[in-house]
Amino acid sequence: MTSSANNTIKPRDSKYNPLNIIKRCQIENRPVLIAGPMVRYSKLPFRELVRDYNADIVYSPMILAREFVRNRNARMSDFSTNEKDKCLILQIGSNNVVDLMRMVEMVRPYVDGIGLNCGCPIKEQVREGIGAALMSNKELVSDMVRAVKEKYGDSITIETKIRVHNDINETIEFVQCVEKAGVDFITVHGRTKTTRSSQPCDYDKIKIIKQSVNVPVIANGDCKSLDDAYKIQKLTGCDGVMAVRGILNNPAMFAGFKVTPWGCVEKFWNLSTSYGLPFRLIQHHLSCMLDGLINKKLHIELNSTTNLIELIEWFDFNFIVKRPGELGFGESVAVQYRQHRETSARI
Incomplete structure (x- = not known):
C-alpha cells in the first residue's frame, strides 16, 4: 500500500465524503455517477481515468480482508493510492468482524469510505462465506457494520453492496437489518447470485428496496451510458447509479461519450505506464475500450x-498515440490511424 511521499497523512477532505457527494448530487437533481468495483481492473490508473470523465465516486477492486491483514505482500500489491485518489471507496471481502475491523483500521486514513461486499457470486468466495454468501446471513453483516460504526462513527462511511433474493421480502428484511445496524448507504445489484448477466436487471426490485429504507440507495446493473444512468434513476428512484461492465468498455461514458474516445485511450496509456500496471491488465483494458x-x-x-x-x-505502428506535452494529447474522439493503415484498418 502506497501513498504520497509525505509521511504525514492529511485528513480526508469532507467534500469527498460519499454522503456529502450524494447530497450534492441531490441538490443538482442528478444521479450520483459511480464506477463500481471490478476484480483486478479497478486499479489506481483506471480510477484516475474515470474521474477525468465525471465519475463522482470510484471503487477499488474487492480486497480480501484475511489476506490483507496477514500478508504485507498482499497489502503492497492489492492497494495503491495517491493524493488524487478521491472520492475512493475501498471494497472489502470479509466473513468475520475481526478481520474487517483490522483492515478498516489499516486503510481508513487513505479512503473516503468502506464497502462491504455482499454480492460477489464467484464460487470460491461464496464457499468461504464471502460475497454473495453473506446475503444468507444478515445477522453477521449487521454485526460487521455495527462494529465499524460503533468504533468509528461518522469518521468513516460504510456501504454494503448486495444482490436481490428470489423472494424480495427476504431482501427487504436484509436491508432493514443492516440499516438498523448503522450502514450509511446501500448499493443494490438487480440480479440474484445465480442470475446470468445476459438476463435483464430487475429494476422493480431495486425500486422496492429504495422504498424500504431511509438511507441512500444506489442502483447497479446494465448501466452502459450516461443516458442509461438517468433512465435507471427514474425507474428506481435511487440516489445514484453504478456502472461496472459499461465503464470498463467505455471509461468516458459518464461524460456523455457513446463509445470510448481516442483521447481516453491516450490518457490510459499514460496513466498505466506512469503508475505501473501489469501487461495483461493493460492489454485487457485496451481490448475492452477498442x-x-x-x-x-x-x-x-x-x-x-x-x-x-x-x-x-503495435499501437505506434497502427495508430497515432500522442504523449503528454504533445499538442492535442487526450483530445481526439475518433480513432487516430496511421496513414498507412487508414484504408485497410477501418471497419
Missing part, C-alpha cells in the same frame, strides 16, 4: 501481443 471501434483483425492482433514492448510498438 472492442467495436477497430476491425476484428486488428482486435485479434492486439490480444495476441505477448508483452508490453510488443503492445506499445
Whole structure:
C-alpha cells in the first residue's frame, strides 16, 4: 500500500465524503455517477481515468480482508493510492468482524469510505462465506457494520453492496437489518447470485428496496451510458447509479461519450505506464475500450501481443498515440490511424 511521499497523512477532505457527494448530487437533481468495483481492473490508473470523465465516486477492486491483514505482500500489491485518489471507496471481502475491523483500521486514513461486499457470486468466495454468501446471513453483516460504526462513527462511511433474493421480502428484511445496524448507504445489484448477466436487471426490485429504507440507495446493473444512468434513476428512484461492465468498455461514458474516445485511450496509456500496471491488465483494458471501434483483425492482433514492448510498438505502428506535452494529447474522439493503415484498418 502506497501513498504520497509525505509521511504525514492529511485528513480526508469532507467534500469527498460519499454522503456529502450524494447530497450534492441531490441538490443538482442528478444521479450520483459511480464506477463500481471490478476484480483486478479497478486499479489506481483506471480510477484516475474515470474521474477525468465525471465519475463522482470510484471503487477499488474487492480486497480480501484475511489476506490483507496477514500478508504485507498482499497489502503492497492489492492497494495503491495517491493524493488524487478521491472520492475512493475501498471494497472489502470479509466473513468475520475481526478481520474487517483490522483492515478498516489499516486503510481508513487513505479512503473516503468502506464497502462491504455482499454480492460477489464467484464460487470460491461464496464457499468461504464471502460475497454473495453473506446475503444468507444478515445477522453477521449487521454485526460487521455495527462494529465499524460503533468504533468509528461518522469518521468513516460504510456501504454494503448486495444482490436481490428470489423472494424480495427476504431482501427487504436484509436491508432493514443492516440499516438498523448503522450502514450509511446501500448499493443494490438487480440480479440474484445465480442470475446470468445476459438476463435483464430487475429494476422493480431495486425500486422496492429504495422504498424500504431511509438511507441512500444506489442502483447497479446494465448501466452502459450516461443516458442509461438517468433512465435507471427514474425507474428506481435511487440516489445514484453504478456502472461496472459499461465503464470498463467505455471509461468516458459518464461524460456523455457513446463509445470510448481516442483521447481516453491516450490518457490510459499514460496513466498505466506512469503508475505501473501489469501487461495483461493493460492489454485487457485496451481490448475492452477498442472492442467495436477497430476491425476484428486488428482486435485479434492486439490480444495476441505477448508483452508490453510488443503492445506499445503495435499501437505506434497502427495508430497515432500522442504523449503528454504533445499538442492535442487526450483530445481526439475518433480513432487516430496511421496513414498507412487508414484504408485497410477501418471497419
